[in-house]
Amino acid sequence: MSWRTGRAYVAPAPAEKKVLGICERISDGRVLHLVKMWLQAAVEETTESGQVVRTTRNKDEGRGTPQGGVASPLLANLYMRRFVLGWKVGGHEQQLDAHIVNYADDFVICCKPGRADQAMQAMRKMMGQLKLTVNEKKTRQCSLPDGTFTFLGFTFGRQVSWRTGRAYVAPAPAEKKVLGICERISEETSRSMRWRSVSEQVQRLNQILMGWGNYFRLGYVTGAWRVVQQHTCRRLRRWLRDKHGQRRGIRAFLDQRLYHEYGLVKLTERVVRIPLWA
Numbered sequence: 526m527s528w529r530t531g532r533a534y535v536a537p538a539p540a541e542k543k544v545l546g547i548c549e550r551i552s553d554g555r556v557l558h559l560v561k562m563w564l565q566a567a568v569e570e571t572t573e574s575g576q577v578v579r580t581t582r583n584k585d586e587g588r589g590t591p592q593g594g595v596a597s598p599l600l601a602n603l604y605m606r607r608f609v610l611g612w613k614v615g616g617h618e619q620q621l622d623a624h625i626v627n628y629a630d631d632f633v634i635c636c637k638p639g640r641a642d643q644a645m646q647a648m649r650k651m652m653g654q655l656k657l658t659v660n661e662k663k664t665r666q667c668s669l670p671d672g673t674f675t676f677l678g679f680t681f682g683r684q685v686s687w688r689t690g691r692a693y694v695a696p697a698p699a700e701k702k703v704l705g706i707c708e709r710i711s712e713e714t715s716r717s718m719r720w721r722s723v724s725e726q727v728q729r730l731n732q733i734l735m736g737w738g739n740y741f742r743l744g745y746v747t748g749a750w751r752v753v754q755q756h757t758c759r760r761l762r763r764w765l766r767d768k769h770g771q772r773r774g775i776r777a778f779l780d781q782r783l784y785h786e787y788g789l790v791k792l793t794e795r796v797v798r799i800p801l802w803a
Contacts (some may be wrong), residue, residue: 529644550603563596603628608651617647625677633676641666670694672792677733678702684745695742695801703749706737708755714760719768726764730757731790738796758783 551557609625612618612682618625623636623644636644645666652659667674670692673682678694687695713729721729732758741749762778771777783789 547600547603550606558637560596560600562588563594568594598629602654604655604657605630605632607655611651611655612647613757615647615651615672617644621647623643628677631676633674641668675699675701678741678746687747698741698746698749702741703752706733706753709733710757710760714764716767718764723765723768726761727787727789730761731788734790734792738790738792742796743799746798750796754792757789761787761789 542615547560548557551560590600605627609627610621617623621636621640621644623634623640626633626635634644634648649659665674669681670683673680675681678699680699681696682694683692683695684695685691710730710733713733714726718726734753737753738750758780761783765771766779784791
């Protein structure tokens with residue numbers, strides 16, 4: 526019987542062992558069988574000693590999915606939908622004025638001061654009912670604006686406007702993400718990449734900058750953009766000198782020339798920031 530329309534129909538039988546949260550959402554027995562095979566498929570893992578072993582964690586322990594498995598996002602969304610709906614139907618959202626923001630299996634519960642303990646207890650109880658294990662290393666309480674937390678690559682906390690000096694709470698690109706993009710740019714501009722033409726190199730850097738900048742364009746991004754932009758100019762300048770065999774110290778590739786003559790993207794001119802308040 527369809528859970529949407531209530532209409533009865535004939536369909537292949539589901540997997541032998543039901544997985545909580547899946548059979549209630551998926552009625553196609555062929556899909557359920559495919560999910561079951563994904564969960565029971567053996568994978569290769571490398572131990573700390575370097576030995577490569579084949580393991581079937583789901584079959585041996587009766588739980589879990591292979592790290593990086595293609596079915597993980599599907600299953601995460603199915604389970605988290607039950608959690609999010611249960612949070613609302615169970616009255617936690619209204620009673621505690623606590624709202625869940627999630628992406629796949631990563632989530633944040635936003636609530637007013639003094640209600641974090643109750644929200645944490647309710648969350649743990651529901652996770653236990655869903656047979657899910659809370660990652661204790663990543664789970665903690667945070668009070669804004671004094672504290673900070675990172676979610677989906679953004680660090681949320683107190684920021685200070687460089688124009689007015691006014692403090693406010695806003696997201697900013699996490700330090701790890703800024704360092705990550707700088708490392709990637711360094712790799713793309715290493716001496717081993719001198720085989721590229723100048724136009725190909727600039728095009729490649731522009732693709733990286735635009736992709737990163739279009740994601741990190743919410744909140745306080747000015748400082749992070751400046752760091753990434755300066756690093757890109759510095760690395761491209763060094764790459765051009767190496768490619769043309771010029772000595773360091775020759776000021777032949779100033780920033781303005783990189784922008785206007787070579788076509789390097791300038792984030793502040795090409796990426797439109799998303800305002801925090803409409």
